[in-house]
Structure formats: structure tokens, C-alpha cells
Amino acid sequence: MQIPITRPYITDREYELVRESLQSGWLVQGPRVKEFEQRMAAFTGARYAVALNSCTSGQMIMSEIIALQPGDQVILPAFTWISTANAVEYKGARPVFCDIDLATFNLDPEDMEKRIGPATRALYPVSLFGLTADMPAVMEIARRYNLRVVEDVACGLGASLNGTHAGLFGQAGVLSFHPRKSITTGEGGMIITNDPEVQQQAMSLREHGADKSDHQRHTSGKPHQMSNYTRPGFNMRMTDLQAAVGVAQYEKLNEILQTKNEMAAQYRDQLADLSWLQLPDIPPGHQHGFQTYCTLFKPHETYQAIEHRDARKLETLHQQRNQVMERLASQGIITRPGTHAVPIQKHYQNKYGYQKMDFPRAYAADRLTIALPFYPTMRPEEKQYLFDQIRKLNL
Ligand SMILES: Cc1ncc(COP(=O)(O)O)c(C=O)c1O
Structure with a gap:
């Protein structure tokens, strides 16, 4: 049996809506993008949503909007995708890392606060794998030190804490629609925000810095109309073809999230007694998006090695984890490190x-996480095969 790490959930509806977009003759950012934005704003509870060609683009746009300058510092978790840091680095500002909590893989607010200094301008928290970061704590720190907050919610669709969707605690959040995410547009991203100023600036920056969109110009009834360019921007637009896929995917979103939550309960049922594998939890107050089912290899030994700052032990465990991943791959089961x-x-x-040991928990997560295959189209026999093969490892 072959079980990939993920498999996009594509039905006839995606083909139908892409065909409609192709037939309409309007391929670039247009009415489908607007519709996708409106649906996602309604789903997350955001006042505004701005679609983009990737989450990374949204992170760069947000670094523009908060006007990071060389010499500024931004604090972010050490265990995240590289773009969270690159969005700071490319402005000539300095990413300052904080360590994480290995139970959630999200940032440790206490450690984040310790890293604040006179040059700190902003916090870039990350809600990893579908679990909202401790945003009440982050917002409290931001309030005390007067810092801007841009949330990386690439993996956060469907994640909320005490009823607030991930991405809507700070000034803005940025979602990803890469195929490893709960819904996909191939490549794609979206800024969600309640701040009209962020929406206006993001819409302009994704469009070269223009004061109106292509679609607005073409439908204005004034063929002579051109945009004015108020600042240097980028081309970071999502196409209507991608948004057509996005709308079709959005229609399945509630079903996807419900299935993933049911699957997580089933994985827990089947694997919770394996003491060598830490499974993801749902802390109180959280709705989990389960973008990734991320486990930690040999948690007891890992926590001990961290306590003793024993990098050699972590390396030994890392070798063992790799062997486990290779053994599963030899049985057709594809796993991946978390990030x-x-x-x-x-x-x-x-x-x-x-x-390596400057951020021991982030380093341990780098070396010792295992993301398991986890997607809504997994058949019951595939899940059973996965559970059987994991149990057969006999660790
Ligand atoms: C935490 C995190 N941030 C940012 C990104 C970047 O997203 P994109 O590939 O849409 O640019 C990813 C993608 O995997 C991610 O996992």
C-alpha cells in the first residue's frame, strides 16, 4: 500500500469552476478572487481578506506595511517555516528567535518576552500545524511594550482560541493555500485583518503599488483610465484560476475540518498507548485545524536530553527517528519532519x-518531529494499515 504524506481533495467542482473561469476570458485577479476573499473573511470572521500568490508574499507585504527598517528587531519562534524570518531579513531588519513549547510546538511567551530589547518593533507569532499560538499572552506582551503583531497562520485555517480565529488577534494574519494546507489553490495565500488600513495597503502593494486594480479599471466604463502608483509595490496577485479552485475547496472546508478532527480522535484512540510517540493535543479553549498531525519521537528521552542540554543524546534520538521514518517509507508510508x-x-x-542548542526545544523539534499521513480522503484501510505499521515497529 502507498500512503503519501498528503493528497489534495479535488472533486468535479474544482474542474467545473476552473472551466468557468477559463471560459469567462478573465484569468488574472478578478471576480473569483473577490468571491474567495469574501468567503474566507466570512469563515474566519475577519472584516477584510486580501488574496495573494502565497503566504510568503503576505508576510513580505506585512513587513512593508509595518515599515520595518534596518536595525529593527522582530521576535518570532525558532521552529517555523523559513519565510517567517525571511520576511524580516529581506527588509534589513533582524529576526530574533525565541524557543517553543514542545507540547504544542508553538512559541513560549515567557521566552519571547525575555528577548525584547530597545530595537524590538514587532512580534511575528506562528500558529503551527493548526493550533493557535498563545495569542492572549502574546497580545498582552505587545500591549505592554507597544509592539506590532503580525500572525503567521499559514497552517491556521480553522484554528481558533476562545472563539477568535487565528490571525485576528494581532494587526493581521497570513494564511497559506499550499497543497500541504487544509484547503489549497496550488500556491496561494491571504491576509486576514480587521484593520481597513492594512486591507487598503495590502491591495495596493500586491498590485505594484497601484491605487486601483486591473479589474476595477477594466470594468469602470472608462477605457482611458490608468492607475496611479503611490509607492513601489509587487505583483503578488492570486489568479482567478487559483481562486476558482479556492472557492471549490472552500465549499468543502467544514467537512474537511470535521473529518480531520474525527481522524485525530481516531489516531489518538489507536496510538495513545505508544509511549514512544507524543500525539497532538487540543488544549482547553482551542478549536484545532489539524493542518498537520505532528508527533514527537521518544518524548520522555527528548525532554530529559533537553533538561541536561545533551545535544549528543538528541543526535542519537535523531538517528533513531530517521530509521523509523525510513522503515515506514519502506512499507509505503511517507512521513515528514514537522518543519x-x-x-x-x-x-x-x-x-x-x-x-544548535541556543534554542534547545526548537532544535529538538527540528530533529525529532514526525508528521504522519493525515488527509480527509484517507480510506479506512489506509488508516488501519498506518496504525498497524506504526505498532509493528515495536519500539
Ligand atoms: C508556518 C509557515 N509559514 C509560512 C509558510 C509559507 O507559505 P507559502 O508556501 O504559501 O508561502 C508556510 C508554508 O509551508 C508555513 O508552514
């Missing part, structure tokens, strides 16, 4: 001199 520790990626290590 990576950014400070030890070459650019950041070389430029800022970070060492």
Missing part, C-alpha cells in the same frame, strides 16, 4: 552565529 529550526539554517547560522 525546521530556522536559526540553524545556513544563512541565519552564518550571519548571526547561532548554535
Whole structure:
């Protein structure tokens, strides 16, 4: 049996809506993008949603909007996708990392606060794998130190805490629609915000800095009308073809999230007694989006190694984890590490001199997470095969 890490959930509806877009003759950002934005704003409870060609683009746009300057510092978790840091780095500002909580893989607010200094301008919290970060704590820190907050909610669709959707605690949140996410447009992203100023600026920046969109010009009845360009911007637009896929995917979103939550309960049922595997939890007050089902290998030994700052032990466990992943792959089951520790990626290590154990929990997560295959179209026999093969490892 072959079980990939994910499989996009595509039905006839995606083909139908893409065909309609193709037949309409309007392929670039247009009415479908607007519709997708409206649906996503309604779903998340955001006043505004601005669609883009990726989440990374949204993160860069937000760094423009909050006007990061060289010399500024932004604090973000050390265990995240590289773009959270790159969005700071490309402005000439400095990403300052904080460690995470290994129970949730999200940032540790206490450690985040310790990293604040006179140059700190903003916090970029990340809601990883479908679980909202501790945003009440982050917002309290931001309020006390007067900092801007941009949320990386690439993985956060369907995640909420005490009724607020991830991405709507700070000034804005940025979603991703990469195929590993709960719904996909191939590539794609979206800024969600309650701030009209962010919406206006993001709409302009995605469109070269224009004061109106292509679609507005073409439908204005004034063929002579041109945009005016108020600041240098980018082309970071989502196409209507992508948004057609997005709308079709959106129609399945509630079903996808419900299925994923049911699957998570089933995985827990089947695997909770394996002491060598830490499974994801749903802390009180949280609605989990379960973008990824991320586990931690040999949690007891891992926590002990961290306590003793024992990098050698973490390396040994890492080798064992890799063997487990290879054994599963040899049975047709594809797993992946959760994500990576950014400070030890070459650019950041070389430029800022970070060492592996500067952020021991993020480093452990980098070395020891295992994301299991987890997608709504998994058939019962595929899930059973996965459980059987994991149990057969006999660790
Ligand atoms: C936490 C996180 N942030 C940002 C991104 C970037 O998203 P995109 O690929 O849409 O640019 C990802 C994508 O995997 C992610 O997981």
C-alpha cells in the first residue's frame, strides 16, 4: 500500500469552476478572487481578506506595511517555516528567535518576552500545524511594550482560541493555500485583518503599488483610465484560476475540518498507548485545524536530553527517528519532519552565529518531529494499515 504524506481533495467542482473561469476570458485577479476573499473573511470572521500568490508574499507585504527598517528587531519562534524570518531579513531588519513549547510546538511567551530589547518593533507569532499560538499572552506582551503583531497562520485555517480565529488577534494574519494546507489553490495565500488600513495597503502593494486594480479599471466604463502608483509595490496577485479552485475547496472546508478532527480522535484512540510517540493535543479553549498531525519521537528521552542540554543524546534520538521514518517509507508510508529550526539554517547560522542548542526545544523539534499521513480522503484501510505499521515497529 502507498500512503503519501498528503493528497489534495479535488472533486468535479474544482474542474467545473476552473472551466468557468477559463471560459469567462478573465484569468488574472478578478471576480473569483473577490468571491474567495469574501468567503474566507466570512469563515474566519475577519472584516477584510486580501488574496495573494502565497503566504510568503503576505508576510513580505506585512513587513512593508509595518515599515520595518534596518536595525529593527522582530521576535518570532525558532521552529517555523523559513519565510517567517525571511520576511524580516529581506527588509534589513533582524529576526530574533525565541524557543517553543514542545507540547504544542508553538512559541513560549515567557521566552519571547525575555528577548525584547530597545530595537524590538514587532512580534511575528506562528500558529503551527493548526493550533493557535498563545495569542492572549502574546497580545498582552505587545500591549505592554507597544509592539506590532503580525500572525503567521499559514497552517491556521480553522484554528481558533476562545472563539477568535487565528490571525485576528494581532494587526493581521497570513494564511497559506499550499497543497500541504487544509484547503489549497496550488500556491496561494491571504491576509486576514480587521484593520481597513492594512486591507487598503495590502491591495495596493500586491498590485505594484497601484491605487486601483486591473479589474476595477477594466470594468469602470472608462477605457482611458490608468492607475496611479503611490509607492513601489509587487505583483503578488492570486489568479482567478487559483481562486476558482479556492472557492471549490472552500465549499468543502467544514467537512474537511470535521473529518480531520474525527481522524485525530481516531489516531489518538489507536496510538495513545505508544509511549514512544507524543500525539497532538487540543488544549482547553482551542478549536484545532489539524493542518498537520505532528508527533514527537521518544518524548520522555527528548525532554530529559533537553533538561541536561545533551545535544549528543538528541543526535542519537535523531538517528533513531530517521530509521523509523525510513522503515515506514519502506512499507509505503511517507512521513515528514514537522518543519525546521530556522536559526540553524545556513544563512541565519552564518550571519548571526547561532548554535544548535541556543534554542534547545526548537532544535529538538527540528530533529525529532514526525508528521504522519493525515488527509480527509484517507480510506479506512489506509488508516488501519498506518496504525498497524506504526505498532509493528515495536519500539
Ligand atoms: C508556518 C509557515 N509559514 C509560512 C509558510 C509559507 O507559505 P507559502 O508556501 O504559501 O508561502 C508556510 C508554508 O509551508 C508555513 O508552514
